[in-house]
Amino acid sequence: MEQIQDKAIGLLGLARKAGKLQTGEESVAGLLLQKRARLTVLARDAGSAVARKARSLAEGTRQRVLEIPYDKQTLGAALGKQSVSVAAFADVSMALAFAKALPAGTAPEELLEDLERRVARVRAKRKQN
Helix, strand or coil: CCCCCCHHHHHHHHHHHCCCEEECHHHHHHHHHCCCCCEEEECCCCCHHHHHHHHHHHCCCCCCEEECCCCHHHHHHHCCCCCCCEEEECCHHHHHHHHHHCCCCCCCHHHHHHHHHHHHHHHHHHHHC
16 A cells, blocks of 8 residues: 555644544544534545435534545554544644645635634633633
8 A cells, every 4th residue: 555644644643642533433423423523534435324424413513524535544544543434633723734734625715714713712712711
């Protein structure tokens, strides 16, 4: 398998090590149900049932689901697993950094703007405390 070394893939591993990324259908579903998923990402070859479930759980909430240009094996390799079809960021700053690091045109401008607003809100709250 080809090793892809790019910033977005590196950020996935960093988020996992920091405990800010959940992987796998059940863990991600739990995060979505708790409304704590800041950005859910789907591998480009994720099964339709997995994609449908993630989108269904995020529907009607401010949680976002994004299909990314990496396959399950690439995501798995970045996260120390054999394959990963779905992952969710629990930290908005890491979600934004990941979305910005994706290849141009992958993350819609609206998604980036929404994540930037959320990060600014979190930072403002931290300054107040």
